[in-house]
Amino acid sequence: MIKEKNDIEEILNKTKSFLVVSHDMPDGDAIGSVLAVGKALENLNKDVILFIGDEIPDKYHFMYGSDKIITDGEISYIPPVLFVLDCGDLSRVKLKKEFFSKKTIVNIDHHLSNSYFGDINIIDINACATGEIIFKLFKELNIEIDLDIATAIYTAILTDTGSFRFSNSTPDSHLIAAELIKSGVKPEKISREIYEKRSIEGLKILSKALECLKVSKCGNYAWTFITKEMLAETGAVESDLEGIINYVREIKGVEIGILFKQVSDSVVKVGFRSNEWVDVRQLAVKFSGGGHKRASGCLIRGKLGDVINLVLKEVEKYF
Amino acid sequence: MIKEKNDIEEILNKTKSFLVVSHDMPDGDAIGSVLAVGKALENLNKDVILFIGDEIPDKYHFMYGSDKIITDGEISYIPPVLFVLDCGDLSRVKLKKEFFSKKTIVNIDHHLSNSYFGDINIIDINACATGEIIFKLFKELNIEIDLDIATAIYTAILTDTGSFRFSNSTPDSHLIAAELIKSGVKPEKISREIYEKRSIEGLKILSKALECLKVSKCGNYAWTFITKEMLAETGAVESDLEGIINYVREIKGVEIGILFKQVSDSVVKVGFRSNEWVDVRQLAVKFSGGGHKRASGCLIRGKLGDVINLVLKEVEKYF
Structure with missing residues (x-):
């Protein structure tokens, strides 16, 4: 009723x-x-x-x-x-x-x-x-x-x-x-x-993102990144990136999956996904972002390499 | 009852x-x-x-x-x-x-x-x-x-x-x-x-397979291949290859997806998938293989490049 x-x-x-x-x-x-x-x-x-x-x-x-x-x-x-x-x-x-x-x-x-x-x-x-x-x-x-x-x-x-x-x-x-x-x-x-309406551009950017994929020594988190150059080379657009972060999260044993996307030379968009217990909203909030327990994100000023190091240091604390 | x-x-x-x-x-x-x-x-x-x-x-x-x-x-x-x-x-x-x-x-x-x-x-x-x-x-x-x-x-x-x-x-x-x-x-x-229990090896071989992905000029079929070297480099095993062919089939506009897998220097395993109308069992039967209308396969003797050319010539006839 x-x-x-x-x-x-x-x-x-x-x-x-x-x-x-x-x-x-x-x-x-x-x-x-x-x-x-x-x-x-x-x-x-x-x-x-x-x-x-x-x-x-x-x-x-x-x-x-x-x-x-x-x-x-x-x-x-x-x-x-x-x-x-x-x-x-x-x-x-x-x-x-x-x-x-x-x-x-x-x-x-x-x-x-x-x-x-x-x-x-x-x-x-x-x-x-x-x-x-x-x-x-x-x-x-x-x-x-x-x-x-x-x-x-x-x-x-x-x-x-x-x-x-x-x-x-x-x-x-x-x-x-x-x-x-x-x-x-x-x-x-x-x-x-x-x-099942995949674009070639989407598959090519997926290929590149998976090529750069890394898993932490402890095996509890994994990450990859997408640079401006990768986007230019493949011709991929924003909608082609949908779902890439899930490949990172879905690795056996991984609790947190992270995707770093270069927005410009000085800004990186960071996406977080977790599987079972880490509240990734808290993680995003630390960098002035937001979201949900299992899916969150933030924008961080800095060069891609520096941002990756900064974020991984914070993620490492969970394990 | x-x-x-x-x-x-x-x-x-x-x-x-x-x-x-x-x-x-x-x-x-x-x-x-x-x-x-x-x-x-x-x-x-x-x-x-x-x-x-x-x-x-x-x-x-x-x-x-x-x-x-x-x-x-x-x-x-x-x-x-x-x-x-x-x-x-x-x-x-x-x-x-x-x-x-x-x-x-x-x-x-x-x-x-x-x-x-x-x-x-x-x-x-x-x-x-x-x-x-x-x-x-x-x-x-x-x-x-x-x-x-x-x-x-x-x-x-x-x-x-x-x-x-x-x-x-x-x-x-x-x-x-x-x-x-x-x-x-x-x-x-x-x-x-x-x-959601992906292996790193599976993601790495997927990355390489997608890197090699090609779509026909007509856009109606697409293919990729996996060499012995790609398997060795990534450490992927047979079960890691499951599903890769679907990425090929699921490209927008594609009717037939084909995966060539090098078994040895002189043998190639070929998988066919179709979406709506091509009977890929017929295709496989031409090379002494078998299967179903929408999923079939065969083993072909020959070098990878030669086998790809041979099969694509046959596939081309459908369009």
Whole structure:
């Protein structure tokens, strides 16, 4: 039971146009959630504007409606009701603050940190993805889940559970996946779109990063780096670097994986990942960064070699 | 309903000792199935011998009973009843043929090609894994699925569906996964064992293989190679090469991915993978190899460079 069901029903009955938004640097859950809600509203003959403040990565373009998401420029008209999806707080939406004033905000999210910024807040921190909450809401509202919506929700769940591998892969994640597949979703097609559209540039930069990979003497941490030259030689772009840090973290016996990326001659971006017990947010905070227990990052001024030495000295203290 | 339920019940009632086997070069379904049936029989106070004719890869050693699987040497005593799991035919079991004579054979499998070699045959080609059939059988027989059995079955399903990504990821795969997680299986722990125990040697050889990666002018096929020297330099072993061919196949736009591996100065092992339409078994057959539509291989005599030229000429014909 979603107790806000009646409130949502009332809003749907009395409103003609909606803005559906999610966070910048969007992932599969952000995009899938926006597209699922967008298509459901479209099916109800509503006017819908979809907004995400950053480009939609290529791999998500197979979903219905992905080409309708506004990702830049100004929105001239802001409808009276905003669905804000998968956002812990409003600062994650790349819209000017005044856009939110005098609007009804429906906040649907699964982040523990959610600040309940909405007029209606449907927050379930046990949901594996915002897509899961949307699925349950649609069921309660008897909103038809057509194949486009099913595909978007499946994508949200697939990506936020890391292909059903993370600890948030609950019985409910699987029960919903079962229902979505029953309704026509093809897992192999979606997985191919999401996981199997590698770029040559991405593989070449991966090759170079793995060539530079080093493991500490104790075997508890490992690191590699990406220089400006490596990027230039391979032609790789930012999105090609996604996931490289996981190869470092996934080495047998390693607890912390670290990726150093040269931003300029005097700035290095550092990413930290841990597996089981090190709180890498603490590590990042020491260098004025932030993040989560298992994934964090920071920017450090200095030459690449100096930054590596500085960070490894700090990491070494854990072991 | 499994119609052989009563036959199995009868066998369980009147038999004290069992041999449980699966195919050589075992995968997660073979091992998980053997361990699930083995533990269930153990729980029923039966004497059980587990046999798989090849070494159990390290990553499966987290499962209960994996250390009890006999993988070499002779078995001095063959019990009267054999469970043969996940084998299309008996030739896939590395036991002498005479071992099977005068024994009752229970054949449980999901391969289309199964030859119904058993006295009892429980074949379901719609099951995503043999582990799925075993789960359903245990349910029908009211055999308790303890955490060890649940872990083994989950591993069988996880690995045979490619982490729920392949086309055999059905509603049933997910419904069973949901039940297994409810009964205590931790997806993140199993996934870490299966997918996140990378070796340095494996990452170094991956780096070198990706460095040599080439895509055809048409963009429809891609290939790379691994020389004896690359193996020697990195210290990589056969199991470190698993999955490298998929990086080649997964390049955007590529239909066929090919991996050439130098076996000796005069022999090259060639692996083919396709994505959507090329029947790579046909390709392999041209060089006296074999396999499936989407995955095949062959051994070709010749120098690496010559073999690459020879094979690419044949591949080029498809486009």
